[in-house]
Amino acid sequence: MTHASWIRRAASNARQFFCLPQRELVLLPLVSMLTVVVLVVTAEAGCRLGWQAYGGWECLTPDARLGSRWLPNCTAHVKNPESAPAVYRFNECGFRSTRSCGPKGPGEVRLVAIGSSNVFGHWLDIEQTFPEQLGARLNRDCGGRIAVQNLGLPGMPPPVMVKRVDDAIAVQADLVLIGLSASDTFEEARFQWRDARRGLIPELLTTLRGWGRESRLVAVARHYLYENRARYIQAMLFRGDGRTMTRPLSQDYESSFQRTADAIVSMAARLRRAGIPLVLVYIPDRLRSMLYKPHDDFPGLEPDSLRDRLAALAAHAGLTFVDPTPNFRQDPDAPSLFYPADGHMTAGGQALVATATYQALRADRRLESLVECSGFTAASAVR
């Protein structure tokens, strides 16, 4: 068969195949696309009605030293699609606290919490946050002597936390808690990894991700999608979180971890000079909570590898280390202690961290003088 006859035959076949009028060949795909658009817009509107989300950043203002900070005496009403409505209230220093940041009262023990969103208690009322729950527990033993000043700020990386130490010293802290989760140590590395993937598809994915972040429909879909363990783990691994779960830690993540380690050592040194003890609180995340139960579907992932590195670092720097992992392991449904799509801890997750911190403070002889109260018994530590 010659080329010409082959082409003629192919053209004839194509004419036979596209037997519809040309107008329909254009209109039908358009109708299909329009339907999809209408469906998506309707679903988005429905999700916005049924899964309300509002507020969060109206009390935030740019800051030359920290990048951003909370406005003093500001109140914000917030809700994300997965959470209940909550209120953020800030005191005269712009700290999340029910107490004043002014001069300490007689006998007052001031506990300062530094960290990112999990320490701040994103999407939660103040009494649900772990520093406040810890303060309440200690106050049950100590008759209201403990006052918590929460200096948390969502998205605050460890190098910025170092700068927060000045605020802690200024506010006359007696004890500083630093809460760290994997995402705090990982964000920088993840951005580097993303930047390394230049090209049409990564760019397109970035654009789509931008739209996705704004879309309520996507948030709702992610909520249900991420209730599935396998899907959630796969999504997090695709994001690159698996690199924080190898033993030893992966090479490219190691440098990011080192920056975190340097920040912690620097904070510990400065606080030691000021005579303030530092407690390092490790905060598990949803991905790890899904891998605590024995599994063989994701080999090579070590949920405790980062915790062990942080514990070793704390021991090296002479810090008290809080490990809430056993509490999360014991929970029959630990992943439910985090919002599936948002990833932050719920009040239940915060309570487990507060319990672990309380037990660690009580067990540490170095902190006896700070939190020693007449009402304390061994039973209350276990509670």
Add this chain to the structure above:
Amino acid sequence: MNGASGAFLLLALGAALAYNLWRFTWWRQSVLLAVNGYFLWTFSRAAPAALVPLLAFVGIGYVTALIVRRRGGWVFRAGLCLEVALLVWLKRYTFLPSALLLRDTYVTVGLSYVCFRMLYVLIEAREHRLAYLNPIMYLNYTLNFLTLVSGPIQSFNNFAAQQRDASTAALTILDVGQGAERVVRGLFKVIVLSSLLAGLQASGLTLAASVTHTGQRVLVAMLIIGAYPLYLYTNFSGYIDIALGFGRYLHMRLPENFDRPFLAPNFIIFWSRWHMTLSNFFRSYVFNPLLLALLRRFPAKQIAPFLAVIGFFVTFFILGLWHGQSSEFVVYGLILALGVSVNKLYQVIAAQILGVKRYQALAAAPLYMALCRGLTFTYFSLSLLLFWSTWGQLAGLWQRLGAGALTLAVICLFVLATLVLACAVAAGSWTRSHAVLLRSRYARTALSSALACITCLVTAIVNAPAPENVYKAF
């Protein structure tokens, strides 16, 4: 391989592409044979020996058909008995002594449907209507990957004629669109609707253990009894839609299996709209011959309508029995047989008492029809209790929910079904009056796009395999 899984969709699309690459009959039959073989292989779990009984069964069917084609009469009857006996043996009916059964595990998927196709071949061989019979066509017919698991049951001549004509036919964009429309509708029914209904029924069963208030028990009982027929319909007809849709790409005009069965005004018509290819098979090859035999034996005109009642009873008893191997299905068959034969008896007696014209006028009255639809649905729902549960489960439900709540639930289900189905009929007539607009290519494209979108979203979110084909077990 599940008929609504990604693997199956890829297999079917790959088969369609390869099949339409050339129009030579040998090419298309070879492609079908390869795909059918692969599909069957997926059920063997890489153990070829597991396929031997099924393939031997199919092979015996072919040899029997060849013999019957040359010598009918007693050979046909012997062949018929042999194939049915082999089906019963391979399906391990519980009344068979276990010493007689094969000990090894083997593939039984679609065994009944394979047998129905073999019987079609046998009957057409006896009637000398068997054209184009050759081993490849026969294998492609009996082991057709689209219809292997749950039908529809197509006659051999119909299948073979379509495949022969396929050599002159070319696929058009209309075929592609109409096939896709059907596949999307099927996937939506299976993945979205049947999953939802299965979940509803399962939650009803879970709740049954904890509810205490009478009102709650009635609601739970209604959910348990009423959700299953809808689940079964969406599941089974969904898988059939997928088969029919892909059939378009392979030049197979497979017969329809459902025709809005719940809108049927009585139980007899219901069964001519539900699993139609099976009902037609039984009507043609059980009911009609049986009725003829009875009419020959008892030729009096006055008793002829009552002979039909007996014919219905026997036919539907066998049809019910075909569904399963346990004692539940014996009773299921009896309930079906009673439903249809009592329905027929009522028609005969009512026509005698009222006169044919007055009875026809009554049967056409909207209120009467609505009540009959409700009754048909309720009776079918109750009969299905034996289809999906065991005696133990039924006893448990009876104990937990109580006779009073169950009775009340059946009455409420009847009222609800009557109202909902009346609304459905009204909506149907409105649709018919606006058919030009609603059945236009644009409206259908829009609907299919929306269904595809929803199905994709649900598939992504649920992240669970589509519900299994209920009829896979048969």
